[in-house]
Amino acid sequence: MTELDINSPAPSEHIITSLEVTSGASIPALDYLKIFNADSWEDLTLELVYYWKTQYSRVLRCGAGGDMGRDVIAYCHEEPANWENYQCKHYDKRLSLSLALLEIGKILYYAHRKEFTLPSQYYFVAPQGVSNDLLKHLNDSSKLKNALIDKWDKVCKSKITSKHNDNILLSGDFLKFVQTVDFSIFDHIPPIRIIELHSNTIYHAQRFGTNVRKRRQLPAPPEKITTNEIKYTEELLNAFADAEQIDSLTVDELSEGSDYKFEYEAARRNFYAADDLEKFSRDWLPENSYDELTDECFEAVSATVRQKHDNGYERYLATSSHATTMNYTSHPLSPYIKMQDKKGMCHQLVNGDKFKWIKEGKK
Incomplete structure (x- = not known):
């Protein structure tokens, strides 16, 4: 008789949430x-x-x-x-x-x-x-x-x-x-x-009953930025430049290992996480459900955005930090929201002209 090793189970292709652990596998x-x-x-x-x-x-x-x-x-x-x-x-x-x-x-x-x-x-x-x-x-x-x-x-x-x-x-x-x-x-x-x-x-x-929805693992951003990334990435680069007290800064000028490079790459990952959450919501929630979520995010961080900060980069950091503290318990997407989504929604709000990291008239 041939003896065969038992392979370890394959890792899950979707995000395991507290809802799924509590409820167990749903019955079709x-x-x-x-x-x-x-x-x-x-x-x-x-x-x-x-x-x-x-x-x-x-x-x-x-x-x-x-x-x-x-x-x-x-x-x-x-x-x-x-x-x-x-x-x-x-x-x-x-x-x-x-x-x-x-x-x-x-x-x-x-x-x-x-x-x-x-x-x-x-x-x-x-x-x-x-x-x-x-x-x-x-x-x-x-x-x-x-x-x-x-x-x-x-x-x-x-x-x-x-x-x-x-x-x-x-x-x-x-x-x-x-x-x-x-x-x-x-x-x-x-x-x-x-x-x-x-x-x-x-x-x-x-x-x-309420089926436990399965959200896929967070996607990696593409190597090159896409059209819908231009606004929030430009605003972020402007925030970096504001902190350095220079007129402008490009992606190529971000030094490897610098905080700016780290935040820029993290911002892209977070933006695509939130974008994925939005697409996930379309499969099973009413049409305006994700808009309601970003509206909540705006209400949560708007005061932080309006506070006095030394520069646009400090405003970005403070807003992102505050965004991670929010619990969207009243929203049906709540069990699926990750830290990346909370930060990514801020970039979506920038894309939607809800706010900028540098106040109007400064640059």
């Missing part, structure tokens, strides 16, 4: 869906209706009995003829073709009887999703229609209504009606999309 929302029972699935459906109500002119949920193949009716406009159907089916496995055909058969039967018009769209909503066989048929409307016709007697005929021995034959005018229907109206909502839709409701956090 898809796994939550797999343990739903019929009652909790009904609750989730009601919560989704809350979201759908914001997307349609009117949304109704049919009662358990006599729904005629309809669960959630969503009216696209005030006209009753323009509606969509969400058929919410709870099973402990993926929705099969035969069960879907039965539901399709119901909606077609009652539409043919003029109980209602056909929906413009019909969606299956199931916690485990749909079977591969059903998915193939939903992706091919002709194949789905032929399957319904071929399997009608087996899966639909005696199950359309709850009446005993009430066999519904697919023949005559009813068959002609089915043959004219555009079966592309039938579709499904994948489980991952169900979760995405549910995330727009006020119930999402209490249902699925």
Whole structure:
């Protein structure tokens, strides 16, 4: 037998936060869906209706009995003829073709009887999703229609209504009606999309909890400065020059090992850290969330900026030092904010013309 050394685990590719250590690994929302029972699935459906109500002119949920193949009716406009159907089916496995055909058969039967018009769209909503066989048929409307016709007697005929021995034959005018229907109206909502839709409701956090987001390790700045770095780096160089009481200073004139060189390189690292935090926030927070964070930073350091300092460099150092003391506990990004971000936000504020290291009129 060959003996092999066990390699050490690879280092994490994301920043480990106190939130992640406290909460442990989050349970994926898809796994939550797999343990739903019929009652909790009904609750989730009601919560989704809350979201759908914001997307349609009117949304109704049919009662358990006599729904005629309809669960959630969503009216696209005030006209009753323009509606969509969400058929919410709870099973402990993926929705099969035969069960879907039965539901399709119901909606077609009652539409043919003029109980209602056909929906413009019909969606299956199931916690485990749909079977591969059903998915193939939903992706091919002709194949789905032929399957319904071929399997009608087996899966639909005696199950359309709850009446005993009430066999519904697919023949005559009813068959002609089915043959004219555009079966592309039938579709499904994948489980991952169900979760995405549910995330727009006020119930999402209490249902699925708050996922622990993973922020990647801080990026290194590129070797050459980019366009969005010109303003804050120029302001920093001006601050260095102010401390030396000279008119200007360039990057090439910064001596290796000097405090100025160290601060310049640190400033670039910090700027890119804050830039990364801003991009990270875009993936899961409202659009203006990061602006609110930099607004807090401005309010925290503005008094320090306005204080009297011997030169722009001293103002920069004092402001950066004060920025690191801030705790943004009220902001959802709080667990992910590092010291580099706090300093980097100051450079972003300089880029946004919120303040300069040298007071107007001095240079």
